Amino acid sequence: xxxxxxxxxxxxxxxxxxxxxxxxxxxxxxxxxxxxxxxxxxxxxxxxxxxxxxxxxxxxxxxxxxxxxxxxxxxxxxxxxxxxxxxxxxxxxxxxxxxxxxxxxxxxxxxxxxxxxxxxxxxxxxxxxxxxxxxxxxxxxxxxxxxxxxxxxxxxxxxxxxxxxxxxxxxxxxxxxxxxxxxxxxxxxxxxxxxxxxxxxxxxxxxxxxxxxxxxxxxxxxxxxxxxxxxxxxxxxxxxxx
Amino acid sequence: xxxxxxxxxxxxxxxxxxxxxxxxxxxxxxxxxxxxxxxxxxxxxxxxxxxxxxxxxxxxxxxxxxxxxxxxxxxxxxxxxxxxxxxxxxxxxxxxxxxxxxxxxxxxxxxxxxxxxxxxxxxxxxxxxxxxxxxxxxxxxxxxxxxxxxxxxxxxxxxxxxxxxxxxxxxxxxxxxxxxxxxxxxxxxxxxxxxxxxxxxxxxxxxxxxxxxxxxxxxxxxxxxxxxxxxxxxxxxxxxxxxxxxxxxxxxxxxxxxxxxxxxxxxxxxxxxxxxxxxxxxxxxxxxxxxxxxxxxxxxxxxxxxxxxxxxxxxxxxxxxxxxxxxxxxxxxxxxxxxxxxxxxxxxxxxxxxxxxxxxxxxxxxxxxxxxxxxxxxxxxxxxxxxxxxxxxxxxxxxxxxxxxxxxxxxx
Numbered sequence: 007x008x009x010x011x012x013x014x015x016x017x018x019x020x021x022x023x024x025x026x027x028x029x030x031x032x033x034x035x036x037x038x039x040x041x042x043x044x045x046x047x048x049x050x051x052x053x054x055x056x057x058x059x060x061x062x063x064x065x066x067x068x069x070x071x072x073x074x075x076x077x078x079x080x081x082x083x084x085x086x087x088x089x090x091x092x093x094x095x096x097x098x099x100x101x102x103x104x105x106x107x108x109x110x111x112x113x114x115x116x117x118x119x120x121x122x123x124x125x126x127x128x129x130x131x132x133x134x135x136x137x138x139x140x141x142x143x144x145x146x147x148x149x150x151x152x153x154x155x156x157x158x159x160x161x162x163x164x165x166x167x168x169x170x171x172x173x174x175x176x177x178x179x180x181x182x183x184x185x186x187x188x189x190x191x192x193x194x195x196x197x198x199x200x201x202x203x204x205x206x207x208x209x210x211x212x213x214x215x216x217x218x219x220x221x222x223x224x225x226x227x228x229x230x231x232x233x234x235x236x237x238x239x240x241x242x243x244x245x246x247x248x
Numbered sequence: 249x250x251x252x253x254x255x256x257x258x259x260x261x262x263x264x265x266x267x268x269x270x271x272x273x274x275x276x277x278x279x280x281x282x283x284x285x286x287x288x289x290x291x292x293x294x295x296x297x298x299x300x301x302x303x304x305x306x307x308x309x310x311x312x313x314x315x316x317x318x319x320x321x322x323x324x325x326x327x328x329x330x331x332x333x334x335x336x337x338x339x340x341x342x343x344x345x346x347x348x349x350x351x352x353x354x355x356x357x358x359x360x361x362x363x364x365x366x367x368x369x370x371x372x373x374x375x376x377x378x379x380x381x382x383x384x385x386x387x388x389x390x391x392x393x394x395x396x397x398x399x400x401x402x403x404x405x406x407x408x409x410x411x412x413x414x415x416x417x418x419x420x421x422x423x424x425x426x427x428x429x430x431x432x433x434x435x436x437x438x439x440x441x442x443x444x445x446x447x448x449x450x451x452x453x454x455x456x457x458x459x460x461x462x463x464x465x466x467x468x469x470x471x472x473x474x475x476x477x478x479x480x481x482x483x484x485x486x487x488x489x490x491x492x493x494x495x496x497x498x499x500x501x502x503x504x505x506x507x508x509x510x511x512x513x514x515x516x517x518x519x520x521x522x523x524x525x526x527x528x529x530x531x532x533x534x535x536x537x538x539x540x541x542x543x544x545x546x547x548x549x550x551x552x553x554x555x556x557x558x559x560x561x562x563x564x565x566x567x568x569x570x571x572x573x574x575x576x577x578x579x580x581x582x583x584x585x586x587x588x589x590x591x592x593x594x595x596x597x598x599x600x601x602x603x604x605x606x607x608x609x610x611x612x613x614x615x616x617x618x619x620x621x622x623x624x625x626x627x628x629x630x631x632x633x634x635x636x637x638x639x640x641x642x643x644x645x646x647x648x649x650x651x652x653x654x655x656x657x658x659x660x
Contacts, residue, residue: 060567060653081571088569099564099657103266116569121255160568 007168007199008034008057013066015052026052027063028222036167039191039200041210044219050203051172053219057201058091058170059083071167088116092161092198096173098153100145106156107132107141113164124163131159135189151182158189162198169193171202175209187212260581270554274583275590277546278636282591282629285536286598286621292532294609294619296525301617303518306445307384307476309349310514311484313491315471319507323500331499331508332469335458338378340498345490347479350380353457355470357431363453364429365417372413373452374430376460376470383476385443392424392439399438399456405463407435410450414440430455433463477515484515540632544587544640551583551644555651562648563656572649579648583641584634591633 015027026049034040044050055061056068059075068075070090092113093099100109107128114124132138135155145153154174161169171190175183187209194200202213210216218225264271315331333353342351357374379395387394394408407430414423423437430453443449461468479487488511493503501508555562562575602619609616 055654058567060657081573084566084569084571084574087567093567095657099560099567101561101564103263108262112565113568115255115259116565116571116574121258164569 007036007038007071008032008201009067009069011067011069013056013063013068015049015056015061015063026222027056029066030222030224032217032224034199034201036199037194037197039194039202039214040217041202041204041213041215042217042219043203043205043207043210045205048219049222050219054170054172054201054203057168058093059087084116088113088164090167092164092166092169094154094157094161094169094171094174096176098145098150098157098177100153100156100160102145105142105144106137106148109145109156110159110163113160117164128159128163131163132156135159150178151185154178154182154186155189158186158193162193166198168199168201171200173203173205175204175206180208183209256577256581260578260585263578264582264586267554270550270557271586274547274550274554275586275593278540278543278587278633279590279594279597281536281539281543282594282633283598283601284539285532285629286595287601288532288536289625290598290602290619290621292525292528293621294606294616295528297620298609298617299521299525303521306514307386308514308518309477309479309484310384311475311477311487311491312512312514313473313475313495314510314512316507316510318501318505320502320505322502322505325500331501332471333473333495333499335461335468337495337498338473341473341475341491341494344494345487347477347483347487349476349478350378350383351475352378352381352384352473353470354381354472354474355457355460357455357460357464360431362429362431363413363417365423365426368417370413370416372410372416373448374455375452376455376457378457380476381454381474382441384474385445385449387441387443390440390442391422392437394439394441395454395456400458403459403462404456405433405435405459406438406456408439408441408454409437410452411440411442412447412450413453431464479515481515481519484513488513540636544636547583547587547637547640548643551579551641552647555579555644555648558648559651559656562651563653566651566653567657575649575651576645579645580638580641583644584637587637587640588630588633591629591636595629 010030010032013027013030013032014025017024017026030053042050042053052061056063057070059070063076070086073086075086100106101112104112107125110131111124111128114127115121119127129138129141132141135158137152137155137159140148140152140156145156148156154177158169158174169190174190175186178186183206190200190202191212200213202209204210313333315333317327317331318325318329319327321327335353338351338353342348353376355376357376361371361374362369363372363374377395378400379397382389382394389408390411391414392408395406398404399406407428409417409423409428417423417428418426423440426437427434428437429435435455441450441454457470461470475487475491477484477487491511492509495501495509496503496505499508562570565575566572599621602621606619609619
């Protein structure tokens with residue numbers, strides 16, 4: 007589903023150039039549930055933005071469901087995002103002046119689906135997630151867990167192939183966090199590929215595979231011995247990239 | 249995009265409704281600008297109507313010639329010698345000077361202004377003129393006829409009376425053919441006229457000047473004549489010179505003697521007023537457009553702030569599939585709708601104020617009358633508003649479309 011080959015990304019500010027991603031190779035199969043871990047500054051947010059086609063990259067190849075993702079305009083990018091990708095954010099990112107149902111329905115608006123139809127679809131989804139009672143509430147009137155469920159519903163409504171979750175449990179208590187992971191797992195079981203960025207080991211442990219990012223490169227994600235390492239500092243100096 | 253897509257309207261109106269204060273602030277400057285423009289335009293029109301009204305009673309293409317006295321010694325004639333016109337001077341001017349439509353002597357009978365019909369007697373202005381004078385006063389004959397050339401030639405004792413005179417003397421009776429006593433002498437009424445110049449202009453009777461000279465004074469001397477002309481302003485200035493030269497030869501005074509005859513050029517006077525109004529109108533539009541521009545800048549500014557405030561929202565919209573074009577359309581639609589709606593509120597408020605104010609000035613004698621704006625201004629205002637909204641929204645819209653979701657979503 008997702009295939010990265012020698013992906014590079016630098017940020018330039020004035021004369022300084024910050025090389026953030028230094029040749030990422032990554033394969034994620036359809037239906038996989040993968041977590042991306044790494045300390046702050048490891049490049050995991052940048053990677054997620056590129057995967058979500060919110061940002062472009064400098065070199066390498068990114069294939070999403072077989073399509074090469076590069077070098078096309080924002081309009082096309084917007085279309086691909088709408089069609090393939092659902093986002094879940096740490097801070098929920100619901101639109102504050104729209105109620106739960108309208109927030110969930112919004113991706114369908116950009117897919118040119120009529121108002122009546124998209125509201126019906128949004129209500130159906132909210133019912134399945136047990137949130138029907140909250141449909142007419144504004145985000146400000148909801149708890150963190152409820153807001154994140156609404157955000158997940160919004161990510162789901164356009165039937166994406168991939169859900170990208172950036173610290174989805176970062177603003178939630180541990181009880182709610184585990185409920186959220188259960189929900190994401192359930193969604194994953196319907197065949198939607200799931201990428202979760204997190205820095206919490208117990209969250210990462212609930213995914214099929216952990217990808218560790220350090221200083222812009224992926225530490226061998228298939229090496230089970232690395233799964234137990236707490237932080238990059240614990241990585242033996244011999245295998246640390248320069 | 250899709251202006252006609254009700255879904256886009258629904259989405260936009262929902263956004264405006266849920267951000268009422270912002271919408272109000274954005275719209276206010278535009279509403280105020282249009283309101284001021286309408287008030288200014290209306291007042292300008294009121295002023296113009298008032299002055300036009302002053303002109304209305306009379307033709308505007310006139311020259312008035314009044315006799316004065318000699319101030320430069322000429323062929324033995326001393327300063328202080330009075331000048332007066334004779335009947336043949338009128339004929340000479342008419343035949344020797346071009347572009348004259350009508351020329352008429354004019355003098356009043358002032359020593360006894362009583363006019364009597366049966367038992368009714370009242371005092372009115374008695375003015376002695378040639379038939380062409382009706383064009384100068386822009387008279388409208390409502391009954392019978394006005395004085396004509398035959399009346400002059402034959403020195404008939406006939407009279408044309410104003411509507412106020414008819415109403416005072418004849419009540420409901422038909423005045424045509426009846427005899428009235430004008431300053432003690434019987435004249436036959438041949439017609440009744442109306443004059444939009446006001447009450448004073450219908451409280452008078454007109455006599456053929458030749459008859460009046462024979463009946464009352466037994467002389468053909470008088471001191472005032474007037475001309476209606478088809479000359480434009482430059483030509484009318486030339487006519488002044490020609491008339492002065494012609495009269496100086498006939499009446500024996502120095503052609504440079506400004507005080508021997510006084511000429512009032514109505515063409516020039518009217519033209520000056522019209523230029524003044526053109527100036528006022530241009531001035532009003534400049535101020536008005538300035539006000540609207542200030543409104544546009546205000547809207548643009550607030551939309552700019554709104555876009556900043558909504559960076560996160562726009563980032564979210566983009567992350568779930570909003571294209572740059574749809575963001576531009578969203579911001580511009582909001583801008584145009586706010587500008588147009590607010591503009592119309594200002595327009596109707598302005599027109600409302602003018603409508604309320606208009607009756608206060610309806611009968612006024614000062615130079616202000618019927619402040620109003622016409623429909624075409626309201627129509628062009630619509631066009632200007634939509635354009636203004638588009639201009640005001642364009643820069644903020646581009647800024648919004650350029651928002652990068654990566655940065656937008658990072659902002660707290």
